[in-house]
Amino acid sequence: MSGVTARARTPATNALREIQAPVNDRLEEVVVEMQRIATDDLPLIREVSGHLLQMRGKMFRPTLALLSSAAAGQPEARAITLAASVELMHLATLVHDDSVDHSVLRRGLPTVNSLFSHQVSVIMGDFLYTRALMALVRMGDLEIMKIVADVANELTIGEMRQLSAVDALNFSEDDYYHLIRAKTASLMSGACESGALCGAAQFREPLAHFGDRLGMAFQIADDILDYTEDQSVTGKPGGLDLREHKVSLPLIAALPRVSAAGRTRIDELFATEAPDDELLADVIGIVSDAGGIEYSRRRGEQFAHDAEQALRVLPESPARAALTDSIAYVMDRRS
Amino acid sequence: MSGVTARARTPATNALREIQAPVNDRLEEVVVEMQRIATDDLPLIREVSGHLLQMRGKMFRPTLALLSSAAAGQPEARAITLAASVELMHLATLVHDDSVDHSVLRRGLPTVNSLFSHQVSVIMGDFLYTRALMALVRMGDLEIMKIVADVANELTIGEMRQLSAVDALNFSEDDYYHLIRAKTASLMSGACESGALCGAAQFREPLAHFGDRLGMAFQIADDILDYTEDQSVTGKPGGLDLREHKVSLPLIAALPRVSAAGRTRIDELFATEAPDDELLADVIGIVSDAGGIEYSRRRGEQFAHDAEQALRVLPESPARAALTDSIAYVMDRRS
Numbered sequence: 266m267s268g269v270t271a272r273a274r275t276p277a278t279n280a281l282r283e284i285q286a287p288v289n290d291r292l293e294e295v296v297v298e299m300q301r302i303a304t305d306d307l308p309l310i311r312e313v314s315g316h317l318l319q320m321r322g323k324m325f326r327p328t329l330a331l332l333s334s335a336a337a338g339q340p341e342a343r344a345i346t347l348a349a350s351v352e353l354m355h356l357a358t359l360v361h362d363d364s365v366d367h368s369v370l371r372r373g374l375p376t377v378n379s380l381f382s383h384q385v386s387v388i389m390g391d392f393l394y395t396r397a398l399m400a401l402v403r404m405g406d407l408e409i410m411k412i413v414a415d416v417a418n419e420l421t422i423g424e425m426r427q428l429s430a431v432d433a434l435n436f437s438e439d440d441y442y443h444l445i446r447a448k449t450a451s452l453m454s455g456a457c458e459s460g461a462l463c464g465a466a467q468f469r470e471p472l473a474h475f476g477d478r479l480g481m482a483f484q485i486a487d488d489i490l491d492y493t494e495d496q497s498v499t500g501k502p503g504g505l506d507l508r509e510h511k512v513s514l515p516l517i518a519a520l521p522r523v524s525a526a527g528r529t530r531i532d533e534l535f536a537t538e539a540p541d542d543e544l545l546a547d548v549i550g551i552v553s554d555a556g557g558i559e560y561s562r563r564r565g566e567q568f569a570h571d572a573e574q575a576l577r578v579l580p581e582s583p584a585r586a587a588l589t590d591s592i593a594y595v596m597d598r599r600s
Numbered sequence: 601m602s603g604v605t606a607r608a609r610t611p612a613t614n615a616l617r618e619i620q621a622p623v624n625d626r627l628e629e630v631v632v633e634m635q636r637i638a639t640d641d642l643p644l645i646r647e648v649s650g651h652l653l654q655m656r657g658k659m660f661r662p663t664l665a666l667l668s669s670a671a672a673g674q675p676e677a678r679a680i681t682l683a684a685s686v687e688l689m690h691l692a693t694l695v696h697d698d699s700v701d702h703s704v705l706r707r708g709l710p711t712v713n714s715l716f717s718h719q720v721s722v723i724m725g726d727f728l729y730t731r732a733l734m735a736l737v738r739m740g741d742l743e744i745m746k747i748v749a750d751v752a753n754e755l756t757i758g759e760m761r762q763l764s765a766v767d768a769l770n771f772s773e774d775d776y777y778h779l780i781r782a783k784t785a786s787l788m789s790g791a792c793e794s795g796a797l798c799g800a801a802q803f804r805e806p807l808a809h810f811g812d813r814l815g816m817a818f819q820i821a822d823d824i825l826d827y828t829e830d831q832s833v834t835g836k837p838g839g840l841d842l843r844e845h846k847v848s849l850p851l852i853a854a855l856p857r858v859s860a861a862g863r864t865r866i867d868e869l870f871a872t873e874a875p876d877d878e879l880l881a882d883v884i885g886i887v888s889d890a891g892g893i894e895y896s897r898r899r900g901e902q903f904a905h906d907a908e909q910a911l912r913v914l915p916e917s918p919a920r921a922a923l924t925d926s927i928a929y930v931m932d933r934r935s
Binding site: 358396411 | 640642643644645693700717718719720722723724726729730731733734737738742745746749750752753755757759760761763764
């Protein structure tokens, strides 16, 4: 699956290659299956689908599904279709998210809304989603359908939570966990749980639990990166989320601990429509000094620890080892 | 086709009331079920759902599903959930269509995109759709799931067909039937077919066929109205579709028969970004004089006739009588 990891250069993507090693052949089959599911005679659909499959990402969720299906040693063939459907659903939500956010680039390629149109992106999201559903229905497993339908709905609730967070600075730590569970952890948990039903059904619950905790750790790591990444790598202030007035764990954790002066500066940022780099860098510094990033790291590590614990009931296997490695990957990744 | 056209003077809404009479109590249950399926703790979701359920339309598709479930005399209780899910799916597509078209009003009330935001409408469409899906999965009937998933995908393909029809004046009669089958007939057929599976499974095929033909007649009648309605009622030219350069059957049928001067005028309309009322009225007259509306009526009547034929294998019942009446309703309606 060099196509999937070809762009790998950082340690995290090397780690990803190792995680994917036990399922590499099957990941290639997943890509073919995704193409089969998402194509159509209509030239416009073929064109957009082709573009989307070209910009496919690291295939992390299909990897989780395939590894989970192998956790008892005998993965079923239908795990391929399941993994393809899960990734297409993920792709559908990304297409709608980009449309909603008016994003221009995703994974270094133009988004559907920027390359085609807003209309095409709304309808193509629906197309991908319903095609994934058709493939799942044809698998004929109502338990899997139930998991996937619930997750698909959770994802929309996560988005709605984000859209309705008007009083950003009153967003509590619990609100935050609710949000990231819905928007990130639910799909990772669903990928693991439905994957388990394709060959390792006896480990359905621990794998669902593992996916949930992994997803929580994943999103917290992502939200920490927004405070740390650009600064260390490029010297420029990061804070894309902050710039858009999105509140995540580092800020939530810092708020009760900042000085009055710090709080004034934070309020200023949230009252400024387009905060400049200086203000952003200041607030990032304030959050960091108040221990917001450190606190978030500790919470992320707790979720990672829980994820690892969940795997303990699984028998030793390359799949279990790779799932364990995926925790470190999630904690260390830089993009 | 006299059976169908005999009621030509009955006001369409009275006709609808008669059609719904055999399932009136159950339609009320469907509304309650829709509320149950589409609500959530999140205030923003509750608010948007409430608005959408308030603007619910004539409940024509749930009516078809309920009548179909009663075609053998013993409708199952789960037909309620099915009918509610079908209508919620329909509502989800309307929300996305309005978002894509930037429509301001629907059924006399503000659209979700105009009342809330574009973002909210994209995500709420997804929410409604996935909630409908969750309800269907819990019914536990894979055949029904298959019908609904296929229809949901057909609807997106219909939308994509519409978005990709760039060379409007080369749109053929076959292209048109493909389009309206995907965007209209598929859901009516699916409502009847899945309804049949809730109590009248032996009539699944004729009811699916009936729904398809009814849907084709429905969309043709709709497209004719765009050429005739406002003119007769208000004296103003109609032609909303024409104004947006959407080609439908009346124009397709007229094109080979118009004079060179007529064709020039039509080309002019399609080359004008915002055609004025005079140009629209001219083209409507040209299409009408060339027999485009008359031709469309005849094609609509053929589909209506096929729909009526499809019902002949059903035993006599109030449900069958109402389904037959629904054909006249579709042909006569004014909105």
